[in-house]
Structures are given as C-alpha cells and as structure tokens.
Amino acid sequence: MSGGLPADHFVDRLLAAGFDFFVGVPCSLVKTLLAELERRGLYLGETREDAALGVAAGAYLAGGTPVVIMQNSGLGVSLNALGSLHVLYRIPALLLVTWRGYQGEDAPEHLVMGEVLPRLLEVFGVPFRAPLPEALEADVDWAAACIRETRRPVALVVRPGIFE
Amino acid sequence: MTLTDALALLTPAIPDGAVCIHANGHIGRAGCAARDRDECFYMIGSMGLASSIGLGVALVQPHRRVLVLDGDGNLLMNLGALATIAAARPPNLLHVCFDNGAHASTGGQPTVSDRVPLDEVARAAGYRFVGRVETRAALAAEAPAFLAREGPAFLLVRIAPGPPGPPAPRIPHAAPEAMIVRLRRALGVPSVSEVPSDSEGGR
Numbered sequence: 001m002s003g004g005l006p007a008d009h010f011v012d013r014l015l016a017a018g019f020d021f022f023v024g025v026p027c028s029l030v031k032t033l034l035a036e037l038e039r040r041g042l043y044l045g046e047t048r049e050d051a052a053l054g055v056a057a058g059a060y061l062a063g064g065t066p067v068v069i070m071q072n073s074g075l076g077v078s079l080n081a082l083g084s085l086h087v088l089y090r091i092p093a094l095l096l097v098t099w100r101g102y103q104g105e106d107a108p109e110h111l112v113m114g115e116v117l118p119r120l121l122e123v124f125g126v127p128f129r130a131p132l133p134e135a136l137e138a139d140v141d142w143a144a145a146c147i148r149e150t151r152r153p154v155a156l157v158v159r160p161g162i163f164e
Numbered sequence: 165m166t167l168t169d170a171l172a173l174l175t176p177a178i179p180d181g182a183v184c185i186h187a188n189g190h191i192g193r194a195g196c197a198a199r200d201r202d203e204c205f206y207m208i209g210s211m212g213l214a215s216s217i218g219l220g221v222a223l224v225q226p227h228r229r230v231l232v233l234d235g236d237g238n239l240l241m242n243l244g245a246l247a248t249i250a251a252a253r254p255p256n257l258l259h260v261c262f263d264n265g266a267h268a269s270t271g272g273q274p275t276v277s278d279r280v281p282l283d284e285v286a287r288a289a290g291y292r293f294v295g296r297v298e299t300r301a302a303l304a305a306e307a308p309a310f311l312a313r314e315g316p317a318f319l320l321v322r323i324a325p326g327p328p329g330p331p332a333p334r335i336p337h338a339a340p341e342a343m344i345v346r347l348r349r350a351l352g353v354p355s356v357s358e359v360p361s362d363s364e365g366g367r
Contacts, residue, residue: 021220021223021224023220044223044248044252046216046244046248047244047245047247047248048242048244050210050212050213050242051212051213051216051242051244051245051248052216053213053216054210054212054213054214054215054216054217054219054220054242054245055216055217055219055220055223055248056220057213057216057217057220058185058216058217058218058219058220058221058222058223058224059220059221059223059224060220061183061205061217061220061221061344061347061348061351062183062220062221062223062224062225062228062351062353063224063225063348063351063352063353063354064220064224066220080209080210080211081210081213083209084208084209084210085207085209085210085213088208088209088340089340089341089343089344090340090341090344091344
C-alpha cells in the first residue's frame with residue numbers, strides 16, 4: 001500500500017476549509033495525520049471517543065469548527081453523543097473515522113464494525129464519503145459545505161492506505 | 165442542603181458573562197429555574213459529557229470563565245474527563261460536582277460516591293484546586309472565592325439524597341437548537357455561521 005496522501009498537505013487543506021479544532025482517539029491508519037497535528041500543536045488527545053465529541057461540541061459553542069478523529073470501533077462508543085447531543089442540538093463536526101475491518105480483511109475484533117460501518121452512519125443520518133486518496137482533499141471541501149448547510153455532523157471514512 | 169438550596173447559594177455569585185454548562189437530569193432543570201442566562205447550556209442527553217463540553221468551550225475562549233455544574237452520576241460515567249481536564253490545565257475552567265450519592269432523576273439508585281470520594285479523584289488527577297463543602301454555611305463562604313479561582317478547580321458540594329427541591333420543569337423540547345443560537349450569540353460568535361445557508365447558495 002503506497003502512494004498515500006502526505007499528512008501535512010491534508011492538514012493544510014483542513015485549515016483552509018475552516019476547520020480549526022482537532023480532538024480524538026488514535027488509530028494506526030491516521031498515525032501520520034496525528035503526528036502532523038501534534039507537531040503543529042493543534043491536537044487534543046481524549047480518553048474516549050464520546051468524550052472527544054463532547055469537547056468538540058464545546059469548541060463549536062465557543063466558535064470553533066471541530067474535527068473529531070477516531071477509529072470506527074470508537075463510533076460505537078460515540079452513538080449516544082451523536083444522537084442526543086450533536087444531531088439533537090444541531091452541533092456540527094467533521095468526523096474522520098478510520099475503516100478497520102475494510103472488506104473483511106483485518107483482525108477479528110474489527111470485522112463486525114468494519115462490515116456495518118456505512119450502514120451505521122446512514123442509520124444515524126450522518127452524511128459520509130469514503131474517498132480514494134486523490135479525492136480526499138476535495139471531499140474536505142464537500143464536508144465543510146455540508147456542515148455550513150446542515151449544521152449536522154458529517155464523516156469522511158478513511159480506508160487503509162489513504163495516508164503515507 | 166438540597167440541590168435547589170445549593171443552586172440558590174451558588175448561582176447569584178456567578179459572574180456575568182461566564183459560561184455555565186449544566187449536566188442532565190435535575191441539575192439542568194433546577195439550574196434553569198434558579199438562574200437562566202444566555203450563557204447557559206443545558207445538556208439534556210449525552211450523560212457524562214458536561215465536563216468535556218466545558219473543556220471545549222474553555223479551550224476555544226481562554227479568556228472567558230467556564231463553569232461546569234456536574235453530578236456524581238455524570239462524573240462517574242466519564243471519569244476520563246478529570247484526567248483530560250487536569251492534563252490540559254485550562255485556567256478558566258471551574259468544575260462543581262453536586263454529589264447526592266445517587267442517580268436522583270431515575271429513582272435514586274445509589275452511586276459509589278459514598279465510597280469513592282470524587283474530590284480525592286480530582287485531586288489525584290491534578291486539578292489546581294480541589295475543595296469540598298457539606299453545609300450551606302460552608303458553600304456560602306466558599307462560592308465567591310471558588311468562582312474567582314484559577315482553574316482547573318474542582319468543588320464537591322455534598323447535597324442531600326432525595327428530592328432536589330421544588331419540582332422544576334423539563335427543558336422544553338423545542339429548546340436545543342434555539343439554545344445553541346442564543347449561546348453562540350452571547351459568546352460573540354459571528355451570526356453568519358448560525359444560519360443554515362440552504363438559501364444562500366453556499367459560500
């Protein structure tokens with residue numbers, strides 16, 4: 001798996017699109033992205049994904065435009081926060097959700113969530129795209145526009161090999 | 165001291181302009197009845213996350229005082245927040261925990277806060293200040309000083325189990341979206357981002 005996107009270009013694109021607050025829980029599929037955010041002093045590491053969503057909600061209340069980074073396993077942890085905080089109050093956030101268990105090729109603990117991930121986002125009314133590396137940066141602009149228009153959380157699903 | 169008693173002592177001392185994030189259950193309802201302001205946020209779901217929401221506000225507006233009104237059940241559901249807040253060390257974040265040792269709004273089921281002192285947990289995590297009050301007189305004496313402290317500061321207010329005081333109405337169903345608009349306006353967030361731009365053709 002080579003030819004992934006350089007993390008620094010992607011962070012530049014997020015900032016250019018207006019995203020300015022980054023919080024999350026790590027996943028190996030975004031380790032270069034997290035390292036770049038840490039290098040720039042932009043990242044707050046949380047203990048759980050629903051707590052990260054809570055911090056992101058507070059950031060939005062105060063005028064920030066938040067990004068929440070998580071492994072798809074953490075989406076399960078996040079469902080109550082998504083439903084009873086973000087969707088209910090119309091508090092937007094960009095969710096960068098990695099796709100462990102993609103196409104059934106992964107460690108066993110990732111297979112169930114890997115299979116249901118797109119359907120789960122649909123059920124919760126979270127618009128999402130799962131772009132290839134060449135489309136990822138353009139889809140950041142799609143996500144920013146979606147947030148402005150709907151004030152709801154949106155997701156970019158990060159498949160294996162997207163980042164360098 | 166009931167929850168209503170404690171709020172009657174604390175809320176008049178909250179400085180104008182300070183954000184107040186209320187945990188769900190009786191705390192939000194009684195807090196809204198005690199003193200509603202544009203800078204108030206009432207969390208009606210997402211139990212446990214009031215302190216995390218407060219941290220997000222405090223980090224984005226570091227010159228504004230942020231007060232979290234939490235409960236023992238909420239705090240126990242998201243103990244990791246104590247660690248994240250203590251590590252981030254926001255000087256403008258104040259964290260009050262009303263501790264009645266029970267999940268009062270679901271029937272009074274006990275929590276473990278009688279055996280696990282939550283103020284000691286906050287102290288071990290590394291809050292800059294930790295206090296504990298158990299009487300009305302002690303709360304009245306501490307409230308003004310606490311509200312002026314450098315954060316992260318934690319105050320455990322031991323309150324009576326049982327009814328929180330006179331019944332307070334639920335937060336209205338139509339309120340959540342309006343609450344966000346009101347709060348962001350009070351915090352000086354440009355209003356253009358509050359309005360869905362469906363009719364603006366995007367920008």
